[in-house]
Structure formats: C-alpha cells, structure tokens
Amino acid sequence: MTKYARDEFDRVPETSARQGVHRAVAESRRRSLAPILTAGCVALAIGLVAFLILPKLGFSAGQAAAVGDNATATPSATSPASPSPAPTSPEPTATDPAATDPAAAPSVTPSIPAAGVDKTQPVTIYNGTTTAGLASRVGGTVSSDGWILGQTGNWGGVPQQTSVIFYSDAEQKGNAEALGTLLGIDTLVESAEFNLPLVVVLGPGFQ
Missing domain, CATH: 3.30.70.2390 (Alpha-Beta Plaits)
Structure with a gap:
C-alpha cells in the first residue's frame, strides 16, 4: 500500500486490452520480421521462375551442368604447370687411366730370357x-x-x-x-x- 490516494489511473478495466509499453514492444517485433518475410517471398518467387520458366526458354539441365563443369575446369586449366624434376646427371664411372692418358699406361719391360738349361748333358x-x-x-x-x-x-x-x-x-x-x-x-x-x-x-x- 502506498501513502498516496488512488486516482482514476489506478482503475483499469479487467477486460480491456493492454496498452502502454507492452503494446509498443509487440509492434516493434512485427516491424523487425517484415524484411525477413519479404526476402523469403522474393527468393521463393525466383526459385519458381527458374524452375518453371527457364526450361521453356531453351535452358536444359544438361546445359546448366555443362556450364557448371566449364566453370570448375577453368581454374585448373589456367593453373601453372607443376615444375618437372630437374634431370639428374649420370653417376661418374671408373675409367681406365691408360685409356684416357697414354702416359699413365704401365710400361712393359721385356723380360730377358734366362740362359737355357740343357739337362740332357x-x-x-x-x-x-x-x-x-x-x-x-x-x-x-x-x-x-x-x-x-x-x-x-x-x-x-x-x-x-x-x-x-x-x-x-x-x-x-x-x-x-x-x-x-x-x-x-x-x-x-x-x-x-x-x-x-x-x-x-x-x-x-x-x-
């Protein structure tokens, strides 16, 4: 209980609709949903047009798929080619020094035949x-x-x-x-x- 006397604003009919702050909140929520509903309706309309009208204009599902494939294949066609591995040099092989440098060939000294031995004497x-x-x-x-x-x-x-x-x-x-x-x-x-x-x-x- 308050110390102030009741006046005419304290008497609110029980059957009357709510007014004041509650009503303002409800109206603001309706306004915020309106753009979303509008966008949904526009998207639905575009989908119906694409599904019903475009086939009649000559666009088929196969052509649309081909266009999609070309769009996906284009980046790979223009992508730079992977670098090929550099050629490896052959491993060095051992060579005969005598074949490349005649001076490196071993000198062959003719052997002096030993004096003949005749054991029939x-x-x-x-x-x-x-x-x-x-x-x-x-x-x-x-x-x-x-x-x-x-x-x-x-x-x-x-x-x-x-x-x-x-x-x-x-x-x-x-x-x-x-x-x-x-x-x-x-x-x-x-x-x-x-x-x-x-x-x-x-x-x-x-x-």
Whole structure:
C-alpha cells in the first residue's frame, strides 16, 4: 500500500486490452520480421521462375551442368604447370687411366730370357772328401732334378779346398749355374781338361 490516494489511473478495466509499453514492444517485433518475410517471398518467387520458366526458354539441365563443369575446369586449366624434376646427371664411372692418358699406361719391360738349361748333358760327380758314399748321394739328388747322371766316384786329382763345378765351354755355363744353385756350390770354373761337359768335385765342408 502506498501513502498516496488512488486516482482514476489506478482503475483499469479487467477486460480491456493492454496498452502502454507492452503494446509498443509487440509492434516493434512485427516491424523487425517484415524484411525477413519479404526476402523469403522474393527468393521463393525466383526459385519458381527458374524452375518453371527457364526450361521453356531453351535452358536444359544438361546445359546448366555443362556450364557448371566449364566453370570448375577453368581454374585448373589456367593453373601453372607443376615444375618437372630437374634431370639428374649420370653417376661418374671408373675409367681406365691408360685409356684416357697414354702416359699413365704401365710400361712393359721385356723380360730377358734366362740362359737355357740343357739337362740332357751328363753330369760327372767326384767325391773329394773323406765321407764315404757322398758322390752317390749327390748323384741321386741330381738325377731326381731331371739331369742325366754320368760317372760317380772318388776324386783322384789335386785336393780341393772347396766344392767346384767345372764346365767345358761357354755353352755349358748356364748348365753349371743351374747345378750350382741345386747343390749350393758357388765356385764355377771353365776347363776343357776333363773332356766332359760338366764335372762336380765335392770338396771339404760339403753338406
């Protein structure tokens, strides 16, 4: 209850329509919906025209689809081509230096043929030591190496200080060197005294 006395504005009929602020709010809401409804009606009308009238003017659904496809294909046709990969250089291969640089070719030195060894020449062996059977034992070594074994026996000449191989002439020098390598004898003497191509005299200290 208020302290003021009631007046004529406090008496509101129960059946009367509401007025004042409530009415203004309702009217503003109706005005805000009007543009939306108008736009919806316009869009519906355009859809009906496109669906009913355009086919009669000669536009078909296939042509519309073709136009749509061309519109979507245009950007890809004008898009820049993707860069192609750069060509790769071939891997270097190993080459023969002699093929590219003649100076790099290895020099071939002709081998000097060794002096011919004729093992068909008979080899005579004398034992100039006090070891019995030494000439026969050395003769077996010479025969096993492929030489033709001549006479074997004890040495009856001037006593020798070391083992010696006598060869008759220069043609037998290669044979004498081969025998010296086989028997470990370094002393080689050319002599025609024996009338034999090769003579081995085993001296003191021969093993």
